[in-house]
Amino acid sequence: MENALQYSRDNFDRSVTELIDFLKIPSISTNPESAPDVRRAAEWMADHLRSLGIQKVELMETPGHPIIYAEHLVDASAPTILVYGHYDVQPPDPLELWDSPPFEPIVKNGNLYARGSCDDKGQVFMHAKAAEAFMQTSGTLPLNVKYIIEGEEENGSVNLPAFLNEHKDLLAADVVVVSDTALFGDGVPAITYGLRGLSYVEVTLTGPDRDLHSGIYGGAIHNPINELARLIAGLHDDDHNVSIPGFYDNVVPLSDDERSTFASLPFNDQEWIEDVGVSKARTAKGYSVLEATTARPALDCNGIWGGYINDGAKTVLPSKASAKISARLVPNQTPDEITDKIRAYFEHNCPETMTVSVKDLHGGHGIVVNTDSPAMSAASQAMEAVFGEKPYFTRTGGSIPVVADFKKILGLDTVLFGFGLDSDAIHSPNERFGLDRFQAGIESIIRFMQIYSGK
């Protein structure tokens, strides 16, 4: 293993150069016009895995973008890990806020800037580099590894559950390993044991059957923008609790123990506030920032549009107004339940002058995994060796709905073994990944593979 670690250090610059090539491909899965680039990214990664000597590498077709399946099986008696990641990326807009173009990666102050550098191309590439280090120094891997790297994570992994169901035998393993989460802070290792779920809808209110002149009609038309605003304003009470009836019905309350653990974590509200660039946080009454962003549900507008939105002063009363609205869920809320409750809220409160449609765009279950398993223990030891301190077990507010799918469909727990930082600006302009964390990730994965193999 020491040889593999040394190899990864000696070949680090080349690894970064290769990652830059991968990041140049604008594999935006939600954008239909980007489909050829999404496929190109899949082919690039598959070719790269082949070049490392991985036994079997295939692009497996889905109704959407292809899934890369790869495996390297060394010993039927050794444990098998299933590495999951994704080669697609978020849309880069708003483009004008990037300091350098999102698909022209650039290294600045030790960070690699590009869309996908952290989420998730950079992190999935660490797994390839860890495998390469073993292959080049010992000609094999210390355990059996299977990889599934999909191209639709940023579009709700819409075809992955069917794929998992169809290939249960192929994907048999002992544990899933995913590097798509963050450290607790720079140099502060953490293993994520809880994720929030997601319920994401698009709401459209329709009033008059066409846009109308505000001079001729203004004063007697119920305006869909004003009314959508009223409905959105009613989503929260004055204490910033969600007002949708039944929203909290199934929420598992935080125990006193959990709240003590949260309070003991090295988290500084003031630094968080400064990083985000706001004057203060806004949490539901009684909850800390860390609790509110990781272990409590939340509801937010992600987008809104209606009427005239270009330059100048068009005097129109719009026919329609729309918003994208999503809830972050915690156990035991389910996406179906919450989407139904959001829909009921809008339908119940839609005024008689309008019609409302609520479209279900995306959903995923929240999850909390057991922290006592052999794989979690191996991950913890690996991180401790690399970072010089034991990792915290933490929860994160993001959603990786596939983690719930791995449990439900394959019966597997997941080790969330991530090396990002909350300040990496994933999903935002100027996404970045620290090169020191890229290397620490590779070394942590090498150590994890060795320790978990039991050799």
Add this chain to the structure above:
Amino acid sequence: MENALQYSRDNFDRSVTELIDFLKIPSISTNPESAPDVRRAAEWMADHLRSLGIQKVELMETPGHPIIYAEHLVDASAPTILVYGHYDVQPPDPLELWDSPPFEPIVKNGNLYARGSCDDKGQVFMHAKAAEAFMQTSGTLPLNVKYIIEGEEENGSVNLPAFLNEHKDLLAADVVVVSDTALFGDGVPAITYGLRGLSYVEVTLTGPDRDLHSGIYGGAIHNPINELARLIAGLHDDDHNVSIPGFYDNVVPLSDDERSTFASLPFNDQEWIEDVGVSKARTAKGYSVLEATTARPALDCNGIWGGYINDGAKTVLPSKASAKISARLVPNQTPDEITDKIRAYFEHNCPETMTVSVKDLHGGHGIVVNTDSPAMSAASQAMEAVFGEKPYFTRTGGSIPVVADFKKILGLDTVLFGFGLDSDAIHSPNERFGLDRFQAGIESIIRFMQIYSGK
């Protein structure tokens, strides 16, 4: 005059063909890329006036789009009318709702469909055709006529007040005539004596200094979309009165006489509701649709945008959210006063977690003109002769801010002599102008010129 009327009828088809050429030019004044087309429309109209034998026709430059000035002076002792109109048009979006392309005019069921067909190219062109009828049949006009046809009416006539100030002598006249308003109904003539004013702002709320991932940050960030929605929801009370402090302070209340007149007009709420395609009207409590849309102030959102507004489910907490908001004003509200009160509302209610900017985009005074003048009388007689019944004197809810400028700067009253219909869908997809009304307008203008000349 009878010869001129007959000429206009005999040459009607050619007039429509010429108007179609004019309508093909996409002279969208608010769109910077359309500037060459806006100028092309000005040149087309100027060339056309020259071809009619009008003595003097000039394009006069402004800091924005040029103003066409033309004059035909026949007798120093005759009255002088100043015809005002505009050759620019509203943006055509949303394009997908047009049944035929907005700049490919088409005649269907007696209506001419195109952006600008009614507002205002079609109506300004009636004045050209009335002049042509006199010139071709008598070689002259019955009175002195000056024309100013501007290219920025749909962009707030931003350069017109300075132009009026600079050319007071050139523009000296007895009365202004504007054809940019509507009949009371199909075949029901009306002369507009009141217009509402306008105060139009763009409000932007800014929270965090960048877009954030809703998973990582959701639950502790005050969201600018949700907060803008709350502020918009607070603009009206439950009775649909405007809640902005002081909004009604200077409103001249409707007298009992005025309310009786409104009640006597041939206006059917149910037909209005069906035309607009809503299930019911929404007026401030106690006011009829006609009062609420023409003689009482109103406040509406004209546009809203923020966050992710394309296809799919991007999980972003936006840094900003914006809305276009405008008030329709009645005497004696002023645009400065109301813009200040709107600004104060947003600044006062902006939460401490955000900053707000309120940009003044456009303003214009409402006006009510005297209905007893010789010009109003001539217009009334002309319409009665063409339509077979006396026109109603009515108010309209739209704004023609220049009418207030003509009074303030040139000291002139305006006759609002319009032939549109509220159902012409001006500012909306499928704008149209009835060809019967195009002809009735030409004949009404011919008669008005003859009667007002006193000959």
